[in-house]
Amino acid sequence: MNLRALCEIASNCIQCPLYESRMNVVFGEGRCDADIMLIGEAPGKTEDETGKPFVGMSGKLLSEIISDAGLDRSDIYITSIVKCRPENNRKPRKLEYSKCISLYLRKQIDLINPDIIGLLGNSAIYALIGKKNIKQIHGETYEVNGRKYIALFHPAAALYSRALLPLLKEDMIILKNAI
Numbered sequence: 001m002n003l004r005a006l007c008e009i010a011s012n013c014i015q016c017p018l019y020e021s022r023m024n025v026v027f028g029e030g031r032c033d034a035d036i037m038l039i040g041e042a043p044g045k046t047e048d049e050t051g052k053p054f055v056g057m058s059g060k061l062l063s064e065i066i067s068d069a070g071l072d073r074s075d076i077y078i079t080s081i082v083k084c085r086p087e088n089n090r091k092p093r094k095l096e097y098s099k100c101i102s103l104y105l106r107k108q109i110d111l112i113n114p115d116i117i118g119l120l121g122n123s124a125i126y127a128l129i130g131k132k133n134i135k136q137i138h139g140e141t142y143e144v145n146g147r148k149y150i151a152l153f154h155p156a157a158a159l160y161s162r163a164l165l166p167l168l169k170e171d172m173i174i175l176k177n178a179i
């Protein structure tokens with residue numbers, strides 16, 4: 001199975017209740033042999049409308065942080081722990097993200113086989129490496145089941161609290177230097 005075939009399956013997914021309100025499945029975007037993968041929480045309104053990850057306000061900030069770190073967004077594979085937008089941007093529930101991770105995200109990670117995975121925000125961090133409290137662990141790298149992860153603030157958090165922006169920028173440079 002390649003990424004395209006997996007994306008095709010995901011585009012018809014009805015495995016959790018999130019399918020009922022979605023407009024588009026936001027599978028992910030970027031190089032299928034990327035060295036860096038970034039994983040966020042869930043598609044928002046603009047992502048649901050366009051089918052592309054991180055294209056709304058936090059996506060624009062993410063693009064800026066990526067290029068400030070000297071990276072090219074198109075070289076990175078970007079996705080989220082759930083591929084469908086939860087109504088009113090609520091946090092994805094455990095049953096939703098567990099299913100989506102085992103059906104799609106684990107396979108995406110294995111197919112892309114990145115050197116490092118940046119986890120954007122508490123939801124992705126908890127879902128993938130079981131850690132809480134991003135304020136204490138951001139910028140740290142963790143090896144879990146043979147994969148290297150780094151905990152990063154979610155760009156939406158940096159939009160809300162501008163003091164986090166320099167920290168997110170520094171952590172993106174740590175990520176870049178880890179490959």
Ligand code: URA
Nearest residue numbers: 040041042043053054
């Ligand atoms: N936030 C996310 O976590 N993922 C997206 O795709 C967009 C916003």
